[in-house]
Amino acid sequence: MSRRHRALLGWAVVVAAGVASLMAQLGRPAVAQTEQLTSAERTRAGIIYASQCATCHGAEGTGGVTPAGDPVPALAGNPDVTVPYVDLVMRVGRMPPAGDPYDNRSREVLLDAEQRRLVTAYVAEEFDLGGSVPTVGEGNPVTGREVFAANCAQCHGSSGAGGVAGAGAWTPPVVNKDPVTIAEAIRVGPFQMPGFNNQQITDAEIADIAAFLEVVSEEAGTPAGLVELNPVYASGFAALFVGIVVISLFIIAGRPKWFPDPSGQPTGRGLSRRQRKARAEQEPAA
Ligand code: HEC
Ligand code: HEC
Incomplete structure (x- = not known):
C-alpha cells in the first residue's frame, strides 16, 4: 500500500467515524x-x-x-x-x-x-x-429486532402483525406505521398498552425499533411475501434459489451447441433433428 493510499484510508476512517457519531445523534428523538x-x-x-x-x-x-x-x-x-x-x-x-x-x-x-x-x-x-x-432519527434494525422481541412481540406478534390477544385486548398491527407513531405509542402507552420510560427503552432503542419495523414493512410488500415466513424458511428459499441458478449454469455449460468445439469440427451433438437432417443432405457421402 502506498503512502498516498494509507493517507486516503486514514481520512476515510475519520469521515466514517464522524458520520457514525452524527447518525447516533440523529437516533435520539429531538424535542x-x-x-x-x-x-x-x-x-x-x-x-x-x-x-x-x-x-x-x-x-x-x-x-x-x-x-x-x-x-x-x-x-x-x-x-x-x-x-x-x-x-x-x-x-x-x-x-x-x-x-x-x-x-x-x-x-x-x-x-x-x-x-x-x-x-x-x-x-x-x-x-x-x-x-x-x-x-425520530436513523436506527439499527438488528438491535431493534431484539428490543422488539423482548418488549413488544408478546402483544403485537414477532413481526408486528398484531391481532394477538395481549393483556386480554386485541392489538393493532404495528407494521406500516411511521416512526413518530411508534415513538409516541412506546412513551405514551395508549389505552391498554403499557408505556415505557427512558430507563426501560432508550430514545436510541426507539429509533432501532422503528428501523426494524420499517424493514419488516418493506419486506411485507415484496410479491413473494417471504417475511411472513419465518427467517429460517426465508433463507431456505434463498439457498434453493441459488442452487437452481448453479444447476442451470451447469446444464447450460454442458450444451456444446452453445459452446462450439474449439477444433472447429461440428460434432453434431446438441443440434436439433432438423439441423442434423439438413447437414446429412448437404454431405451425402459422409
Ligand atoms: C401488554 C400488551 C402490549 C405491549 C407489551 C405493547 N403493546 Fe403496543 N399496543 C397494545 C394495545 C392493546 C394497543 C392498542 C391501544 C388502543 O388503541 O386501544 C397498542 C398500540 C400500539 C401502537 C399504535 C398502533 C395503532 O394503530 O394504534 C403502536 C405503534 C404500538 N402499540 C407499538 C408497540 C411497541 C413498539 C411496543 C414495544 C416497545 C408495544 N407496542 C408493546 C398492546 C401492547
Ligand atoms: C364518540 C365520542 C368521542 C369522540 C367524538 C372523541 N372521543 Fe376521545 N374518547 C372517547 C372515549 C369513550 C374514550 C375512552 C375510550 C377507552 O377508554 O377505550 C376516549 C379517549 C380519548 C383519549 C385518551 C384519554 C385517556 O385518558 O386515556 C384521548 C387523548 C382522546 N380520546 C382524544 C380525542 C380527540 C383529540 C378527539 C377529536 C379529534 C376525540 N377524542 C373524539 C370518546 C370520543
Whole structure:
C-alpha cells in the first residue's frame, strides 16, 4: 500500500467515524417546539375540535358521556393526556372514533395531517397539555429486532402483525406505521398498552425499533411475501434459489451447441433433428 493510499484510508476512517457519531445523534428523538397557531388557524382548529371531539369530550375538555351514554375521559386536567397522546390517537384513527369509541379494532383515520396538526396544537393550548410530538432519527434494525422481541412481540406478534390477544385486548398491527407513531405509542402507552420510560427503552432503542419495523414493512410488500415466513424458511428459499441458478449454469455449460468445439469440427451433438437432417443432405457421402 502506498503512502498516498494509507493517507486516503486514514481520512476515510475519520469521515466514517464522524458520520457514525452524527447518525447516533440523529437516533435520539429531538424535542420539537410546541406549535403556535395563528389566529386564523386557531379559529379553524376550534371548529374542528367542536365538531370532532367536543361532542364527547366537552367544549372545555372535561369529559362526560358519549351520545350513547357511555363515560368519556377528560382531556383537560387528565395527567395521562399529553400532546403526543392526542397526536397519536388521531394518527392511528383511534379518535375521533369511526365506530364504537371503546372498540379499538375500528381504526379508520378520519382527520388528515393538517387537521391533526391544528387540533393537537389547539388542545395543547386550551387544556395546557405537556409534552411534544417527537422526531425520530436513523436506527439499527438488528438491535431493534431484539428490543422488539423482548418488549413488544408478546402483544403485537414477532413481526408486528398484531391481532394477538395481549393483556386480554386485541392489538393493532404495528407494521406500516411511521416512526413518530411508534415513538409516541412506546412513551405514551395508549389505552391498554403499557408505556415505557427512558430507563426501560432508550430514545436510541426507539429509533432501532422503528428501523426494524420499517424493514419488516418493506419486506411485507415484496410479491413473494417471504417475511411472513419465518427467517429460517426465508433463507431456505434463498439457498434453493441459488442452487437452481448453479444447476442451470451447469446444464447450460454442458450444451456444446452453445459452446462450439474449439477444433472447429461440428460434432453434431446438441443440434436439433432438423439441423442434423439438413447437414446429412448437404454431405451425402459422409
Ligand atoms: C364518540 C365520542 C368521542 C369522540 C367524538 C372523541 N372521543 Fe376521545 N374518547 C372517547 C372515549 C369513550 C374514550 C375512552 C375510550 C377507552 O377508554 O377505550 C376516549 C379517549 C380519548 C383519549 C385518551 C384519554 C385517556 O385518558 O386515556 C384521548 C387523548 C382522546 N380520546 C382524544 C380525542 C380527540 C383529540 C378527539 C377529536 C379529534 C376525540 N377524542 C373524539 C370518546 C370520543
Ligand atoms: C401488554 C400488551 C402490549 C405491549 C407489551 C405493547 N403493546 Fe403496543 N399496543 C397494545 C394495545 C392493546 C394497543 C392498542 C391501544 C388502543 O388503541 O386501544 C397498542 C398500540 C400500539 C401502537 C399504535 C398502533 C395503532 O394503530 O394504534 C403502536 C405503534 C404500538 N402499540 C407499538 C408497540 C411497541 C413498539 C411496543 C414495544 C416497545 C408495544 N407496542 C408493546 C398492546 C401492547
